[in-house]
Amino acid sequence: MTETLTVLTLACSQVGLAADGAGLIRAxxxxxxxxRSGIVARVGRHGQGEVAAKEVRVSLWLQQAGVPVVQVVPDIQQPVEVDxxxxxxxxxxxGHHEGGIEQVADALKQIHELQPPPELALPPLAPFVRLEQRIAEAKVFDAADRGWLIDHLRYLTDQYGMLPTGLPHAAVHGDAWGGNIVTVGPDQPPIVLDLERFAYGPPEWDLTSIAVDHLxxxxxxxxxxxxxxxRYGYExxxxxxxxxxxxxRELRKVTFAAQMAAQRPHLEAQARYRLACIRGEHGPRPWHWIPAA
Known part of the structure; x- marks a missing residue:
């Protein structure tokens, strides 16, 4: 039994759910x-209890605000902490699929028009969260490449602190793309998923995420x-x-590919290609990166 399945089994026993027959959707x-009961369980990384609690709060708040969103199972005190x-x-x-481009725009516009109440305790947007750790653990890169990435991270961190004035800060999804804004059928509103990076900050972060998919x-x-x-009303x-x-955003994509390459060696070439691109070795965008999930 894997560690995550062991954790899941213990968590289910605490809340009266059956874990037998649990099927892995994504690791x-x-x-x-x-x-089996029509429930999806999410097992977080070590030390992410506050993030999980935030996801629960955000889901309930978005429901109250009229935003279609993935819903927590009611009548269970969440999150459940195990080891x-x-x-x-x-x-x-x-059954659902990625939202169309207009649906993604509509969902982001709806989120960005919300001003979260203080009791929601949204953290400030953290564009560089976990990147230093990812770089340190990126064995697909040699020491010189990892050193370049750390320098690039520090430069961008400094630049982020000096961003010019833009759209008013608001609630932001934090990891916006079609896979996190889905639709269950024609004429149905988009549903927002994956609330882990939900935060308070510049809406341009979400819009840039979509731009990177395109450009x-x-x-x-x-x-x-x-x-x-x-559709959104802003370029x-x-x-x-x-x-x-x-x-x-591109740096996050590079380090994510490196992280996934540790589990899936066929992604090593993609991780190296992404790094070479942001270092200017493959000409102008678009670079035609392939998904690393």
Whole structure:
């Protein structure tokens, strides 16, 4: 039995749920399991109890604000702590797929128009959270490459502290892309998932995330970015602080690929390619990065 499954089994026993037959959905930074009772359990990393508690608070708050969002299972005191790992329980969604570009714009606009109450205790946006750790653990890179990444991280951290004025700060998703804003069918509103990075900060961070999908990954049809900007009502790439947030987002993508390569060796080449791109070795964007999840 894996560590996460052991943690899940103990957490389920504390709240009266059955863990037998639990099926692994995804093993990334967090592990997701499907339980027989139509519940999805999320097993967090060590020491992430406050983050898990925030996710529960945010889900309840967004529901009250009228934002369609993944819902916690009611009548369970969450998160459940087991050996330093936090477990949360969520209602399983019906069959769903990535939201269309207009749906993503609508969901982000709705979130960004919200001003969270003080009792929600949203943390400030932390664009560089865990990056130093990821770089230190990135065995796919040699010491010189890791040194360059640390220097790049420090430079971007300094630049982030000097961002020019932009949109008013608000609630932000923190990890916005079509896979975290999904739809369950035609004419249905988009549903917001994965609240781990939910924070208070510049909405441009979420908008830049979508821009990187288009301008770095080249993952959208040619007119999709224009449709997104029109729908949302703002063109983030014209903002003076855009390049800082773009480079920060791309750095996260590089380190994520390196992290995943430790589990999936076929991603080592992609991690090295991403690093070479941000070092200027492959010309201008788009770089046609492939997913590393």
């Amino acid at each position: 990334g930074e967090n592990a997701l399991y499907r339980l 330093g790992r936090a477990v949360t329980f969520w209602r399983e969604l019906p 770095t990954f080249d993952a959208m049809p040619r007119d999709a970015w224009s449709r997104f900007c029109t 983030v790439t014209e903002w003076a602080g855009y390049e800082v947030l773009r480079d920060a």
